[in-house]
Structures are given as C-alpha cells and as structure tokens.
Amino acid sequence: MKAIVTGAAGFIGSHLADALLAAGDHVVGIDSFSDGYTAALKEANAARLAASSGFRLVRADLAEAALAPLLDGATVIFHLAARAGVRASWGSEFDRYARDNLLATQRLLEAARGLSLARFVYASSSSVYGDARALPVSEDAPTDPVSPYGVTKLGAEHLTRIYHRAFGVPTVSLRLFTVYGPRQRPDMAFHKFFRALLRDEPIEVYGDGSQTRDFTYVGDAVAAIRAAATAPGAAGETINVGGGSRIALRDAIALVGEAAGRAPRVVHRPAARGDAGHTFASIAKAESLLGYRPKTALADGLREEHRWLVGDAGGVRVEG
Numbered sequence: 001m002k003a004i005v006t007g008a009a010g011f012i013g014s015h016l017a018d019a020l021l022a023a024g025d026h027v028v029g030i031d032s033f034s035d036g037y038t039a040a041l042k043e044a045n046a047a048r049l050a051a052s053s054g055f056r057l058v059r060a061d062l063a064e065a066a067l068a069p070l071l072d073g074a075t076v077i078f079h080l081a082a083r084a085g086v087r088a089s090w091g092s093e094f095d096r097y098a099r100d101n102l103l104a105t106q107r108l109l110e111a112a113r114g115l116s117l118a119r120f121v122y123a124s125s126s127s128v129y130g131d132a133r134a135l136p137v138s139e140d141a142p143t144d145p146v147s148p149y150g151v152t153k154l155g156a157e158h159l160t161r162i163y164h165r166a167f168g169v170p171t172v173s174l175r176l177f178t179v180y181g182p183r184q185r186p187d188m189a190f191h192k193f194f195r196a197l198l199r200d201e202p203i204e205v206y207g208d209g210s211q212t213r214d215f216t217y218v219g220d221a222v223a224a225i226r227a228a229a230t231a232p233g234a235a236g237e238t239i240n241v242g243g244g245s246r247i248a249l250r251d252a253i254a255l256v257g258e259a260a261g262r263a264p265r266v267v268h269r270p271a272a273r274g275d276a277g278h279t280f281a282s283i284a285k286a287e288s289l290l291g292y293r294p295k296t297a298l299a300d301g302l303r304e305e306h307r308w309l310v311g312d313a314g315g316v317r318v319e320g
Contacts, residue, residue: 004071013081042268083124125175177214202267
C-alpha cells in the first residue's frame with residue numbers, strides 16, 4: 001500500500017515508518033520538524049528512513065501546506081503529527097497546540113474526504129480521560145481532560161468522528177497510553193530518567209511517586225496502529241492501546257535503575273498541573289477488533305531504551 005505517515009521523523013512515527021517499509025509498503029513521511037524538541041533526533045530518524053527506496057520525506061506544515069498533492073494515491077493515512085507534552089500546553093503556548101493538533105487535523109481530514117482510503121488512523125492519547133473515575137478505563141468512560149493538551153487531542157478525536165459520519169472518511173482513533181522505547185522524545189519521563197542516571201544526576205519526580213501509569217512499548221503501539229489500518233470492524237471506532245498493566249512511578253524508576261545498572265537518586269518536586277494521577281487501559285476492545293496483544297514487558301522495554309541511549313542509535317547519543 002501507499003501509506004502517508006504524518007510526524008514520520010518523530011518517536012512513534014519513525015518506528016511506524018520502519019515497520020511499513022519492512023513490510024514492503026511505500027511510505028510518504030510528512031514532518032514539519034517543529035521546535036518541540038531538538039532537531040538532531042528527528043534528522044537522524046529521517047536520515048535512516050531516507051536510506052530506503054520506498055520512503056519519501058516531505059518537509060511540510062500540515063496547518064499551511066497544500067495537502068491534496070501530498071495525499072495523491074494514498075491507501076492509508078496514519079496521522080501521528082502533533083504538538084506533544086502536557087506541562088507545556090498551558091498559557092500562551094496553547095495557540096500552538098490548537099494550531100498543530102486541531103487545525104492541522106481538520107485540514108488533513110478535509111483533504112482526505114475525497115480520497116478512496118482504506119483507513120485514516122489517528123493517534124490520540126490517554127490524556128483525554130484525565131483522572132479516570134474507575135480503572136481500568138474503557139472507551140465508554142467519561143472524557144475529562146485535565147490539561148489543555150488533552151483538550152486538543154479530544155477535540156481532534158471529535159473531528160475524526162464527524163468526518164466519518166458526514167463524509168464517510170474511514171477514521172479510527174487510537175488512545176495511546178504513555179508510549180516509551182528507543183527514540184523516545186527527550187521531554188518524556190524515561191528518557192529524562194536515563195539521561196539523569198548516565199550523567200550521575202538526581203531524577204526529578206513531580207509528586208510523591210505513587211502515581212501509576214500504563215506504559216506501552218513502542219513496538220506494541222506500532223503493531224496496534226498497523227492493525228487499525230486493516231481491521232474490518234475498526235472504522236468509526238475509538239480504541240485504547242495500552243501495555244496491559246500499570247505500575248507506580250517509584251517502582252518504574254527502580255526498573256530504570258536496574259536497566260542502567262545504577263541506583264537512582266530521586267528528588268521530589270511539587271505535583272505538576274495537568275498530570276493525571278493514574279492511568280490504566282482496558283484493552284479488551286483492541287484485543288477484539290485489532291487482535292492486539294502487548295508483548296513487551298516494561299523491564300525488557302526499558303533495557304531496549306537504555307541500549308539506544310548509550311549507543312549510536314541513529315547517530316544520536318544521550319548528550320543529544
């Protein structure tokens with residue numbers, strides 16, 4: 001198939017593009033190389049992908065570019081591009097979140113509505129739930145984001161739903177739960193924790209460490225994203241994608257230390273606005289519709305992320 005991957009130079013997008021290319025698909029990667037984090041990581045991801053004859057990179061901003069020519073002949077659109085991060089989404093930065101997460105999604109859907117697509121897969125976030133009232137959280141649970149970022153991801157979900165209903169765009173929204181692994185963004189917790197250990201610095205934790213998370217290895221997330229492109233009953237659906245269990249942050253930090261072979265020193269900071277207390281996905285729907293089964297245990301996935309950080313993964317070392 002010919003796949004469009006937005007955010008292809010990013011963390012999850014580059015892994016998805018790798019998997020599609022390995023399966024023999026043709027991939028057009030669209031990325032704006034925005035300033036969300038250091039460009040060196042994205043450039044390394046893009047350079048590796050560009051070595052494949054089946055990959056074409058387009059440097060474009062979805063909120064401004066003429067999209068119709070970029071989507072010509074597409075079979076599937078995987079929309080992963082977004083401005084990420086909960087804590088940075090407050091105040092004046094919200095304009096950029098609204099632009100990159102809402103306006104860009106609406107423009108992409110508008111350009112896609114006249115195409116003969118097999119699927120439009122949107123990467124949403126567990127942030128749409130906020131502080132869930134019951135765990136594990138299922139897709140029919142109330143959505144109540146506790147951050148502006150979560151609001152924009154939920155708004156984009158609504159856009160995919162109405163374009164499905166009004167124009168028949170075969171959309172599916174996947175609510176991803178805290179994805180981690182090699183190439184993880186530098187602002188994300190495990191990347192920061194490993195980097196602190198490697199530099200013999202304390203790990204900063206917002207809150208007392210009792211908050212729990214459902215961590216999803218990037219390879220498992222990519223398997224779900226690819227399955228959503230072909231699963232017969234997935235169009236029009238919203239589906240959780242989680243790691244299958246949850247763990248307290250303090251216990252996850254202990255596993256980080258084991259993977260790095262160093263004892264973590266933890267410094268506690270006040271709890272941050274917009275951070276949910278607990279996340280844990282019910283993945284029954286993903287199991288039923290996508291045949292999804294997370295395969296990577298947290299300890300194993302953390303070892304893979306550590307290997308990437310200390311090695312020459314894509315030419316980028318931890319100092320990057």
